[in-house]
Amino acid sequence: MQRLAVIGAGPAGLAAAQRLHASWPELEISIFEKSRGVGGRAATRSRPPFRFDHGAQYVKATTPALASAIAAETRHDITQPVWLLHADSQITPGDPAQNIEAKWTYADGLTRLGRELAAGLSIHLETGVGQLIQHGLQWELIAQDSGSLGRFDGVLLTPPAPQLRTMLAASVLPAERQAQIDAALAPASYRRCLSLALGYATPIERPWYALINADRQHPIAWLAREHAKPGRAPAGSSLLIAQMSPGWSLAHWATPVEDLSGAIQPLIDAILGETLPAPVLVDRQGWRYALPEAAADGAALHAVNDGLFWAGDYLVGQGRVHRAIESGWAAAERILARR
Ligand SMILES: Cc1cc2nc3c(=O)[nH]c(=O)nc-3n(C[C@H](O)[C@H](O)[C@H](O)COP(=O)(O)OP(=O)(O)OC[C@H]3O[C@@H](n4cnc5c(N)ncnc54)[C@H](O)[C@@H]3O)c2cc1C
Structure with missing residues (x-):
């Protein structure tokens, strides 16, 4: 050849x-x-002053070969844990075994992995x-x-x-x-996924980095405090990533981005137990082929x-x-x- x-x-x-x-x-x-x-679906988008990973959220390195492929000098471990989101919007601590594994990202976004490779x-x-x-x-x-x-x-x-x-x-x-x-x-x-980024001018502090809906009963499949990663949002502000379930994503696929925050904000408020102010950024990415x-x-x-x-x-x-x-x-x- x-x-x-x-x-x-x-x-x-x-x-x-x-x-x-x-x-x-x-x-x-x-x-x-x-x-x-x-970088494919390991992708980063910049919407100044925010920057976010709108596809894959982090990378795991489960073997020494993978650990050396994920550039050591620039990578960053998201140390805060992933908790569970239940159908009734209640949240509980996640799996301790999963949470001790490093979750690697980069200050300039996960797309750096693709650029390094x-x-x-x-x-x-x-x-x-x-x-x-x-x-x-x-x-x-x-x-x-x-x-x-x-x-x-x-x-x-x-x-x-x-x-x-x-x-x-x-x-x-x-x-x-x-x-x-x-x-x-x-x-x-493949499962379809509408991924939304919502930026706020106020802080959102929690003991978790992200919530995962493991039983697939909630419209939000994944809710992450993207600002737990370095370089994503200015001090005092916050950035949430909401990856929506396949059903919700399909139903809202053609919804204009300016109408999406009205549809999702009550869901987020119910999970966080507070009424957030209107977001200063709403961005969408539709992944028709998100996850096999x-x-x-x-x-x-x-x-x-x-x-x-x-x-x-x-x-x-x-x-x-x-x-x-x-x-x-x-x-x-x-x-x-x-x-
Ligand atoms: C919303 C979301 C969240 C995710 N979260 C995580 C996570 O937290 N952790 C994790 O590890 N993984 C996560 N993933 C999964 C991860 O991103 C994928 O498993 C990984 O990117 C698959 O890599 P790949 O090279 O197989 O495919 P891809 O990353 O899809 O790369 C395939 C490439 O082929 C290109 N392409 C397609 N068609 C053509 C064509 N006709 N000609 C030329 N080029 C073409 C595409 O543009 C793309 O760049 C997530 C994915 C999504 C969408």
Whole structure:
């Protein structure tokens, strides 16, 4: 193999490319990313004077390899615990075993992780791949909004499974393999999530960093005091992240952002037990494919030796940055084995 294309510059694609770049320098790696930046769903947005992670909230490092991948000099542990949010808006302390694990973030946002993983790699931003065409042993990539992106000996596919299914349905490859890939990806459906950022000119102090609704009975799936992280909000002000349940998200998908705080504020007030002032910032991000519900059939995807390689949280079946990184490393090992 001489040329590899990586589709997607999220944690899985970047981790795979980084490992291959280090252990196989002669391999020409081109990464195609449809958005304007790297990091995928581990993303940060700046709305001065606020800055917030509107996708993944923090990263866990459960092995020494992951700990060294998460740049030690700049990372920050969110030491305050995650508590439980119940259906009746009551809250209780969370799992002590979970809460002693470090929750890593960065002062300039979780997107730093993507930028660190992207160092030294060749990345084509704002280049969505719409189609693959198989030419014998090679694959040609066609951009979503222009022509050919070139031919490659291998392609690593990392976008969420539903987006891959759309891309592959438009692609040119033997019908039998196309159907087999589609069936293998189908189990990895994703939960939708409307993520809201609400900034306040007053302090909100609590003994917890965030609340998680583990039983999925509350419209708010996750409520975080984003200002518990460094560099997120000016002193004396506060910033909440509310990630809404799939049902609430779907019902409010088209609601204008200026109307969203009116819909959510009573829910937050009931949890906090106080009436907050009107927010000075309301921002929304709709994640159509936020978190996988189940894993794709990796064995079926990997079984055919046709130059397609697979990595991402759709293979893991769990929406976790560190698991996506490990999935990228596993893909790199499969590619190295075909050297
Ligand atoms: C609201 C929310 C909260 C979360 N909270 C946490 C958390 O607290 N902790 C945690 O560990 N994880 C969390 N996650 C999950 C975590 O973000 C994902 O598991 C992780 O980002 C998956 O990485 P990935 O590389 O598999 O996919 P992605 O991060 O989605 O990367 C895939 C990349 O492919 C790109 N792409 C898609 N289609 C194309 C195309 N056609 N052409 C080119 N590029 C394309 C996308 O733009 C994206 O950059 C959260 C996710 C969301 C949405």
